[in-house]
Amino acid sequence: MSTVALDTSASTPVSKRHAVRELLGGDKPYGIFIALIALVIFFSLKSDVFLSSANFANIGRQTTLVTIMAVGMTFVIISAEIDLSVASILKLSGVSAALFMSEFANNWVLGALVGLTVGALLGLANGLLVTKLGIPSFLVTLGMLGIAKGLAFVVTDTAPVLVDNTTFWAVFYEGSIAGIPVPILWSIMALVLGGLLLHFSTFGRKVYATGGNSTAASYSGINTARIKICCFVLTGVLAAMASLIFAAQGHASRPDFADGLELDVIAAVILGGTSLFGGRGTIVGTLIGSLIIGVLNNGLVLIGVSSSWQIAVKGLIIILAVALSKRK
Amino acid sequence: MTEPHLLVDMQDITVSFGVVKALKGVSFDLRPGEVHALLGQNGAGKSTLIKVLSGVNERDGGSVLIHGRQTNFRSAQDSRDSGIAMVYQDLSLVPSMSVAANLFLGREPHGPLSFVRSKPLVEAAQAYLDEQGFPIRASAGVASLPFAYRQLTEIAKALMGDIKILVLDEPTSALSAGEEEILFNTVQEVTSRGVGVIYVTHRLQEVFRISDRVTVLRDGLNVGTHNTADITMEKLVSEIVGPGHERMAQATLSIDEGDRRMVISDEFAAAATRRTPVIELKGVQNGRLRGVDLQVRPGEILGLAGMIGSGRTEILETMFGLRQADQGEVLYLGKPVTWRSPRDAITAGVALVPEDRHLEGLVLGDTIAANTALPQLPHLTRAGMFNKGEATRRAKGAVGDLNVKAPGINTRLKNLSGGNQQKVVFGKWLVPEPKLLLLDEPTVGVDVGARDEIYGIIRRFAQKGCAVVVVSSDLVELELLCDTVTVVHDGRATTSVHISEVEGEERLHHLVQESAR
Numbered sequence A: 001m002s003t004v005a006l007d008t009s010a011s012t013p014v015s016k017r018h019a020v021r022e023l024l025g026g027d028k029p030y031g032i033f034i035a036l037i038a039l040v041i042f043f044s045l046k047s048d049v050f051l052s053s054a055n056f057a058n059i060g061r062q063t064t065l066v067t068i069m070a071v072g073m074t075f076v077i078i079s080a081e082i083d084l085s086v087a088s089i090l091k092l093s094g095v096s097a098a099l100f101m102s103e104f105a106n107n108w109v110l111g112a113l114v115g116l117t118v119g120a121l122l123g124l125a126n127g128l129l130v131t132k133l134g135i136p137s138f139l140v141t142l143g144m145l146g147i148a149k150g151l152a153f154v155v156t157d158t159a160p161v162l163v164d165n166t167t168f169w170a171v172f173y174e175g176s177i178a179g180i181p182v183p184i185l186w187s188i189m190a191l192v193l194g195g196l197l198l199h200f201s202t203f204g205r206k207v208y209a210t211g212g213n214s215t216a217a218s219y220s221g222i223n224t225a226r227i228k229i230c231c232f233v234l235t236g237v238l239a240a241m242a243s244l245i246f247a248a249q250g251h252a253s254r255p256d257f258a259d260g261l262e263l264d265v266i267a268a269v270i271l272g273g274t275s276l277f278g279g280r281g282t283i284v285g286t287l288i289g290s291l292i293i294g295v296l297n298n299g300l301v302l303i304g305v306s307s308s309w310q311i312a313v314k315g316l317i318i319i320l321a322v323a324l325s326k327r328k
Numbered sequence B: 001m002t003e004p005h006l007l008v009d010m011q012d013i014t015v016s017f018g019v020v021k022a023l024k025g026v027s028f029d030l031r032p033g034e035v036h037a038l039l040g041q042n043g044a045g046k047s048t049l050i051k052v053l054s055g056v057n058e059r060d061g062g063s064v065l066i067h068g069r070q071t072n073f074r075s076a077q078d079s080r081d082s083g084i085a086m087v088y089q090d091l092s093l094v095p096s097m098s099v100a101a102n103l104f105l106g107r108e109p110h111g112p113l114s115f116v117r118s119k120p121l122v123e124a125a126q127a128y129l130d131e132q133g134f135p136i137r138a139s140a141g142v143a144s145l146p147f148a149y150r151q152l153t154e155i156a157k158a159l160m161g162d163i164k165i166l167v168l169d170e171p172t173s174a175l176s177a178g179e180e181e182i183l184f185n186t187v188q189e190v191t192s193r194g195v196g197v198i199y200v201t202h203r204l205q206e207v208f209r210i211s212d213r214v215t216v217l218r219d220g221l222n223v224g225t226h227n228t229a230d231i232t233m234e235k236l237v238s239e240i241v242g243p244g245h246e247r248m249a250q251a252t253l254s255i256d257e258g259d260r261r262m263v264i265s266d267e268f269a270a271a272a273t274r275r276t277p278v279i280e281l282k283g284v285q286n287g288r289l290r291g292v293d294l295q296v297r298p299g300e301i302l303g304l305a306g307m308i309g310s311g312r313t314e315i316l317e318t319m320f321g322l323r324q325a326d327q328g329e330v331l332y333l334g335k336p337v338t339w340r341s342p343r344d345a346i347t348a349g350v351a352l353v354p355e356d357r358h359l360e361g362l363v364l365g366d367t368i369a370a371n372t373a374l375p376q377l378p379h380l381t382r383a384g385m386f387n388k389g390e391a392t393r394r395a396k397g398a399v400g401d402l403n404v405k406a407p408g409i410n411t412r413l414k415n416l417s418g419g420n421q422q423k424v425v426f427g428k429w430l431v432p433e434p435k436l437l438l439l440d441e442p443t444v445g446v447d448v449g450a451r452d453e454i455y456g457i458i459r460r461f462a463q464k465g466c467a468v469v470v471v472s473s474d475l476v477e478l479e480l481l482c483d484t485v486t487v488v489h490d491g492r493a494t495t496s497v498h499i500s501e502v503e504g505e506e507r508l509h510h511l512v513q514e515s516a517r
Helices: A016-025 A030-046 A053-078 A086-103 A108-132 A137-156 A166-174 A182-200 A202-212 A214-219 A224-250 A261-271 A283-302 A307-326 B046-053 B076-081 B099-103 B118-132 B147-159 B177-191 B204-210 B233-241 B246-253 B260-272 B312-319 B342-348 B357-361 B368-380 B388-401 B418-427 B448-463 B475-481 B505-515
Strands: B008-017 B020-030 B035-039 B061-066 B069-071 B084-087 B165-169 B196-200 B213-218 B221-227 B279-286 B289-296 B301-305 B327-332 B350-353 B436-440 B467-471 B484-489 B492-498
Touching: A030 A283, A053 A086, A053 A182, A053 A202, A053 A224, A053 A261, A053 A283, A086 A108, A086 A137, A086 A224, A086 A261, A108 A137, A108 A166, A108 A224, A166 A182, A166 A224, A182 A202, A182 A224, A182 A283, A202 A214, A202 A224, A202 B368, A214 A224, A214 B357, A261 A283, A261 A307, A283 A307, B008 B046, B020 B035, B020 B046, B020 B061, B035 B046, B035 B204, B035 B233, B046 B165, B046 B196, B076 B084, B084 B147, B099 B118, B099 B147, B118 B147, B147 B165, B147 B177, B177 B196, B177 B204, B196 B204, B204 B233, B204 B505, B213 B233, B221 B233, B233 B505, B279 B312, B289 B312, B289 B327, B289 B467, B289 B492, B301 B312, B301 B448, B301 B475, B301 B505, B312 B436, B312 B467, B342 B350, B350 B418, B357 B418, B368 B388, B368 B418, B388 B418, B418 B448, B436 B448, B448 B467, B448 B475, B467 B475, B475 B505, B484 B505, B492 B505
Parallel strands: B020 B221, B035 B196, B035 B213, B084 B165, B165 B196, B301 B467, B301 B484, B350 B436, B436 B467
Antiparallel strands: B008 B020, B008 B061, B061 B069, B213 B221, B279 B289, B279 B327, B484 B492
């Protein structure tokens, strides 16, 4: 056979349309950044107070909880799982910290540690149930949503638990360094550490591979179950971190707070370009996604849209974002 | 030329995929009540021909007559409507449902308000099964059935309606010897009612066991059609393999390292037998394996031949820590080992190029650099951080060494051709050099040019002292690459031959066919 060895192997050149699509929906979240700018311009035109440094500091503070939890959620979703229980983990770890400080020792470090430990344990439970029993994370975390929320009501007898510790207030909400309020610094810290972990550590590479193709990852010697468990623990810890900030803000932990917050968190991550099917996503994208959620929450109030409508609008945005990402 | 009573009459069929001609004018016919076997190596054109008949592939030229009528199928539904039923290797049953529910899936007899009543459903299904002579209980759950009976259920389902033409694509590949009998009986039962059966297979024994006629394809052309009674196995093998072994000559020429046989079979092989085997299996049993004894020495390339389902892949999986030995021993570099996961095997210096690169080998949505780094992450970590510089350097080295044709190391795998994707799978294991390289069908779906390059890559591993185990259904490939070929059958390593004792691929064919006897 005199068949010349055909070179069918040169890779397909990246077409122009493809390039545009990569730009809008690819790993680099330019499209979503443009959407954020558009929203800012829209609200600036509609409301006089929107475009002010005071309001922007407001947005930053209000977005803190969502941003911090969205960092953890980014890991979970890239590993091709989901965590619906973040808002309930926030409730239970928050009230645990507050109860510890009011009942046992009014020490802000120990209180914070108790909260973070509870968050980590709840995340660990999620991760073990998903990987060891093979239950889909959607169901495990849906169950955990109920369990943690119910327990938060049980241990507090449905009443808010006061936090009477000025250092705690200062460290997690009221203080500021170089004019920047601490809640914003905490979220910057979560973003930077999360970004380092996801994009520059070996662990991050394993998370992408686990979500991208878990069989190929385990054939490459990666313990995919352990990676997924770590992602759930990280999300639990960050939800607990958010609960401390909330407790410092209100000088109390409330079991009735944060209902439905998982919607904002998941929306922020998906808007940021993270694929619900796993294997793709960035921390920068998640930051922009949570800023969009923050700007929407703030702007819709300023132009007089009712909070009921806001919830519906955010649900719509999640579906739109996923629909757009599926069209590739 | 056309006989009026032919069920299928395909004349001069041509099919091209881009510049590659898969079929270059193939003719094939089927008479009522006969079993017509279709033979040929991987890539000979069997599946393409079948897919023309099932409406999956469109032909470029030639004619297809079904029941004497000119047809031009555009979809699988067209084909089905003309009375053709396909049974593929992968089953299409819903395991959690009963046989009856599967048979009537989507066309359940129902009462008012579309409520399906299960009793009439089971009764109708049982009546059909009895009438057609299938030894299956309609109320049984599919998941609880042995594999052969699932396959029968699949065939029963395929035959529902007015079906006159049944296509079976390697139906016995996953069956044990006893289970095959059940299938053969059913095929006889079906043909006795005038149904024509096209039987695609690699097993020549079966051709003589059940077929009336046999057609051999090679390189997209008819080689011959015979009455099975008038032909011998030797003749069939030589038709399947073809004269001259051009591919072998071509591939051998393309190796620039010099005459492999001289190097390996003389000095190298003599030295190799004195070294400790890199891996040795002693009476290993687990799942499908029923007592495997094997050893591979440094620099040696061992080929595992045998049918799909014989246990070839399971041997590799056992050597890679994906399966543990229930009985027997695995010795690595002379010491007994128990690997609990691929991580253990990789740490010890074992590498695997798995059978399905899309499913098991690569993260397709990720870049070349990300993929080549995966198995070596422990070596690419400094204080928990990913050493991107080193990973980039290694990826560039791999792309250069293996001649991967890609714009750069940040190209995503899904944008590469099959051959280049496969080279990237090899690229995962370049640094550090593995001591044992396991290859499962290393050139499936790889174009001819890249295939020769991959052979070169495999030999370079061996020349550096790596022990290599190759599983392949392509016997030319085994003959080209290996020093020793072992035939695997029914979970055991049966015959083992040094390649110098094998005169041509035909001898290998006989060994494989004989082992299945």
